Amino acid sequence: MRVPLSWLREYVDLPATETGRDVQAKLVSVGLEVETVEQIGSGLKGPLVVGQVLTIEELEGFKKPIRFCTVDVGSANGTGEPQEIVCGARNFSVGDKVVVVLPGAVLPGDFAIAARKTYGKTSHGMICSTDELGMGDDGAHGIIVLPPEHEVGTDAIELLQLVDEVLDIAVTPDRGYCLSMRGVARETAIAYGLPLRDPALLDVPAPNAYGYPVRISEPSRCDRFTARTVTGLQPEARSPIWLQRRLQKAGMRPISLAVDITNYVMLELGQPLHAYDRTRVEGPIGVRRAQQGEKLTTLDGAVRVLDAEDLVITDDRGPIGLAGVMGGADTEIADADGESVLTTEVVIEAAHFDAISIARTARRHKLSSEASKRFERGVDPQAAAAAAQRTVDLLVLLAGGTAEAGVTEITAPFAPRTIAMPADHPDRVAGVDYGRETVVRRLQQVGCDVYGQDELIVTVPSWRPDLHEPNDLAEEVIRLEGYENLPSTLPTPPSGRGLTDRQRLHRRIGRVLAGAGYVEALSYPFTGDAVLDQLGLEADDERRRTVKLVNPLSDEEPALRTTLLPGLLGALRRNDGRGSHDLALFETGLVFRPTGSWTPAVRLPVDRRPTDEEIAGLDAALPHQPRRAAVVLAGAREQAGWWGRGTPATWADAVEAARSIAGEAGVEVVVRADQHAPWHPGRCAALYVTVNGEETLFGHAGELHPRVIKALHLPERTCAAEVELDVLEQAVDGALQAPRISTFPVATQDVALVVAEDVPAAQVERALREGAGELLESLRLFDVFTGEQIGAGNKSLAYALRFRAADRTLTVEEASAARDTAVALAAERTGAVLRGA
Template structure:
């Protein structure tokens, strides 16, 4: 909400020396979010005056239209003689009133105006457009003023060029601040000054002569209709009205539309103006019927949903209630009228029906979201509009139409109301004290609640009735917040929390930190992602139709329609992060993430709706937990490009599937678990370069993840570098399979005995199976085992491979002899021969 300080002063008598920054500081201390204070006209200096065009000479010898104009500026130039000015615009004529900047002035952007020779003539100033003055974006033509302003009049005051505008980010619970009335109330309270409420008007009582209205849905609890006739078609919005709209961020359109927008900004009540001649029969409110369509004011033809709240007449829908009006009943152009060369255009409607209604916030929010129409009216309705302001807003609009448009207010007043009575809140007088941790006292609590508009009765136990413009005040804590914010958050005492002794990180938290440090030490960068996913991402991974990872928990109110579900795998988010980093020039990337995935089974019970008046019981919490999908912790890595960079020391090495498997072993090592790898086929990995990861969980062999190189089709679909690799594993399963904190290796003072062995096996025999056999056969003297070479060739025969291992032997209590090491090696070879059919090479 943009709030001009000059407009704010109409409702609060701020001292003359108070600046916009002073007001912003007070509002921020009261809990509002003032993002900026814009200084309008700070870089604009005069003389800047109103000029009357006396003569125009068309210069035709140039490639583009150039006009040499004589302009009367009164006595502003000190001589009383006309100014001769070169201008390239053609949207003004002799006799028009324009804005003239004279030599010596400075326009926004540091553009100094001097008398200079151009196009063979001396130009003594400049005729300005709206954009050159910093009051709009229109640069196509000159700003033409209404004819009643005299030549030589100061344009600074006329156009209100110097001002300060507060840009306030209004949160969802403070919808009343989407109006000058609400901001003025907060300002008056912050400075301790009285408020002139613009909604305090003499409103006539409803009668039977008003425009006929019918309300067929509870989504509208108040509908006020007023009629104004005899509005002059040529009537235009005055400059002061147009400038206030512009400062508030809105574009002037026509008198009727400008007035409805002005009243909405002033009082906070959205209004809509209908051309009476285009409305057939009574106006009503109902839900849309199946198959109905509506062309809204933006020209879009929209298919209506049965949940949409619509305004209708005898011919069908004429507007989306609280969101946007329909094109069929909009204020019409006058037949034959040319667009007026002013800040706003003239319109031709002479008889206007005004609507001021109050709609259900949820219904309006859903309609606006459904049709992707975030209008100014919808923003206010979905945050809460004062239902009792409808009559005052309609009266204010009628008064302006009569004053500015020459219309006549019809005596008929229609008001259909079914407003629920306010619900009083019972709160102890010392409740804000207990919430804030400091003493305010009953008098302060009552005074602050009354300042926000509440009615307060009672002594120690207060009965508080919130004002109609504060639908967010529903319980004692809301009232406590009002007292605390108005007294000032800076006054709250600062108290450090005191944790209970003896409580530290859980084993799960310690494991999480160890894994993060280990992967970071291995060269990976943590890249957390949002836990949302869509079917398009799962399609790109090439998951089969019956894959369990396609069964997602769908969000009722997702942030994006493209990602409406909760993730079942960490890979889509990480791969998307990898693609972005590669696209920004990071060719060598290794990323990791730890987090929850959400695995619904489809058998979860429907969640219960908990009451808000008490703490839920243990049984109710258990039912809620049962309705949640299973949420295991996962760890995943993705890597592409070089794993070891090249340099003067030698060539680098690209990342491969073995690096992804090694990342899994790193994670398992931190959990104290031992992994066994086997060849597997699992999307999205390459079928020949995918390893299944197994560990012993609760005494049984369990699959805990996969690692390897991604399938080429997946890499192409996601736009990833070639040979991109990934790993994903179940952290909970690894923790269950582990022994807790990994133990440090034993240090022996005795020397190591190293033996190499090369075994020839069938190509189908996994190297891990041969290594396991060697390890079992070698016995306790074996310290480590490492595969250092794989060889295939004609001399081995078709379908055969040679695996070369280094075996390191060491005894904890003695130096091994050559016979000891040889015997251990031979036992290892014998075990491998018996289990895998290997022959020693």
């Protein structure tokens, strides 16, 4: 919100010596974030006056049109003679009143004006445009042409209000009332301890049956609608300079008188308004939900397909406006040629709409307007009638119109919000003894009515929808008394207990993946159906059951993620597109699964520790949130160089990453072939760990399906793994033990077993481990062979078995016996045959 200081002074009698910086400090002290104070017209120096064009001579022989003008500037030049000026603009004529800067003046940007010879003539000054005077964009291009009533020689610096200070305030969502001069003026008056001249205190006529007909079908979304009509407007009327300048300083562009007045009143009172050309409205004005698929052309020229949740303004033809967001082009104030000029009859709308409904509509159509910004933050419902009256008054004053006697005002039942609060509650929250008188005075300053002694009954003003409970009222008292006056006290924390086993495990996993060359990437926890389709998930896949957000950041991702892969794969795709082709990324984080039942979340107290029942109730309202780890790989796993060829990332690297994660917990992983989206059906491994004596699925790893790679625009042969860390924690059997180093030598025995091709190597390995007994130290698969030598449909698995005893040196006979027992059990369970036997 841009607040011109000169405008602010109309509502609060600030000391004449107060600068914008002084006001900024005061507003910051009461909790407003004033980002900058802009010095408009800084360095501007006259003479800058109103002049009248007497003659225009067109100069020939130049690449662009050049005009040699004589301008009457009165006595401002000290001689009273016409001023000779060379100008290249063509939007003015003889007799027009213009703004003239004379030699000796300095324009914004330290641009000094002096007489100079140009295009064969001497120019004694300059005829000015808005850009040259730093006035901002007024929608026009070229020289400023003033209304004819301004006297020649008048000081244009004062006339155009060229010198001012503008405070730029970052208004937080809970302080929507500060998106108006009225709201900022109230905070300024409180900060200075001065009275406020409330611009909304107007005499408003009572509603009657003669106003423009209005029908509201959605009273829950539009609880107030005021309609006023003004006729007999002068079509040639234009916005006066003071009105245009206030809009420009506030960051808005003047358009036409009716539109400028509605924007001006919105900035003044915070109530968005809309003006309709009555001759273009057919029948009563209505407020209803849109029909799915209805279309509306808004004022920006875009044709918008409406949703059934959108609230629209209608007439007998259908939608004529997107309620609280933007009006429709069909009822725009325009002439037959479509040029924005003032019509002769105007219907003024001042309504109050549901904040959430407007916010969702604006986001759905990607259409953020000045009106929607205010409605979605909360608009004073009691200000609608005053805003309509203020608009009527300005149209009558500036356009010569006549206000019709009819006043339409439809209101839903309204009861002020009351809050019960102990008088000493702000004292206990802040740890400061304010006392009842201070608490009551501060609450009255923000507009509350306060009754009671020890127990206060506070009636909240209509413009403060953010005040709901005692802590909100306590915050008002504390901020107005000054956050800087709160004592600084450091709490005494209990002695630390260090990290939990869960935290230590998660940190170790991050370190081991980073040590293996993976880079951590953090992604947003949101997802949508589109990416789940791209992953090739079946309709009944559990990962499609998502937790939907009530207020999502994006309509394309309205749910919480059920897998880490979409975010990681998106990061991999972006980095690959930017030239990094050898990638290995990992992430650890929560996924969210619906529990099947939903209970509303309880609001925990802040003045005491929540009870176990309250915490349990809060937990019951949350979805199941298992923690997972995931990795994605593409390109080369090892770079090529003078030492030899590089190694591409394969599905085996993804499996090894999962093994490394489990290894940090001291847990063995069993790997089995599987088919599970989004992995390639022939290169997908299911990972199992033992939990309470039973094999439990731990995750999946492998190469992604080619269709998934194509749909997500990923590099070829992209691999990934995703595991559930909560399952890993359950598999941990006691504290992690460091490996013992034996002083006795190892005995190595190699075996090559021939099995059918469909027998998993993990099944053979499990049988060998069990058969070898406790003398087996490690077992490693070092070769897989297929060929004619071992027969069709078979494969040879070569294992290296390491045997060692903790208390002695093994004999050859002992090692061979353990090997033979292992081979025998493998043969029994898998049909393995010792190769060469």
